[in-house]
Amino acid sequence: DTAVSQTPKYLVTQMGNDKSIKCEQNLGHDTMYWYKQDSKKFLKIMFSYNNKELIINETVPNRFSPKSPDKAHLNLHINSLELGDSAVYFCASSQGGIPYGYTFGSGTRLTVV
Amino acid sequence: GESVGLHLPTLSVQEGDNSIINCAYSNSASDYFIWYKQESGKGPQFIIDIRSNMDKRQGQRVTVLLNKTVKHLSLQIAATQPGDSAVYFCAENKAGGSEKLVFGKGTKLTVNP
Numbered sequence: 001d002t003a004v005s006q007t008p009k010y011l012v013t014q015m016g017n018d019k020s021i022k023c024e025q026n027l028g029h030d031t032m033y034w035y036k037q038d039s040k041k042f043l044k045i046m047f048s049y050n051n052k053e054l055i056i057n058e059t060v061p062n063r064f065s066p067k068s069p070d071k072a073h074l075n076l077h078i079n080s081l082e083l084g085d086s087a088v089y090f091c092a093s094s095q096g097g098i099p100y101g102y103t104f105g106s107g108t109r110l111t112v113v
Numbered sequence: 114g115e116s117v118g119l120h121l122p123t124l125s126v127q128e129g130d131n132s133i134i135n136c137a138y139s140n141s142a143s144d145y146f147i148w149y150k151q152e153s154g155k156g157p158q159f160i161i162d163i164r165s166n167m168d169k170r171q172g173q174r175v176t177v178l179l180n181k182t183v184k185h186l187s188l189q190i191a192a193t194q195p196g197d198s199a200v201y202f203c204a205e206n207k208a209g210g211s212e213k214l215v216f217g218k219g220t221k222l223t224v225n226p
Contacts, residue, residue, distance in 0.1 A: 004156075040121060040218075041151075041218070042218060043202065043219075044216070045213045045215075050212070055212065056212070056213055058213075090156050090157070092156075102147070102159070102214065104157045104158070106154070106155050106156045107154075
């Protein structure tokens with residue numbers, strides 16, 4: 001069983017489109033995150049949710065809207081996609097704070113053409 | 114192994130040699146640090162962590178050293194194997210602060226057989 005699963009793994013889309021990436025964790029964790037990894041491999045947090053509540057929003061454009069229907073799911077919706085949105089997006093989850101475990105999904109490679 | 118410029122730092126070693134990967138962290142208030150390994154097409158995978166009240170911690174074939182005076186972390190891998198080839202990241206966190214990891218720029222390790 002995959003602990004943190006993301007779909008799709010690859011997403012190619014045109015500028016201006018709206019797309020969603022889904023994330024599910026079966027670890028029973030109470031906090032979920034989205035990170036963005038750029039072409040230079042730099043990883044930066046975008047959002048975190050704790051029990052469906054937004055905790056962190058790191059000055060991400062409001063074209064990005066996370067949605068957490070329940071604590072096991074955190075989806076990322078992106079409106080009006082731009083070329084600069086091309087990156088690998090990682091979902092992660094943790095329980096009881098970072099030192100107690102932090103698990104990443106395998107990533108979604110988004111390419112905007 | 115610290116990042117300068119726009120390129121991902123690289124380290125190339127022979128199988129069986131020891132590897133040392135360095136990282137400079139940004140926040141002097143950070144008190145928890147993690148090293149991650151990221152293989153191609155996968156998410157970051159936990160290797161070893163260390164709290165700021167320690168200056169050294171050993172795992173299986175890996176050792177992390179922390180120098181708080183100069184805000185420097187290093188990861189030592191003993192008897193490096195081809196399976197160790199990956200991008201390595203350090204990450205920092207401040208307990209009691211926001212539940213996010215701040216990642217350093219990665220180092221690409223290539224192990225030659």
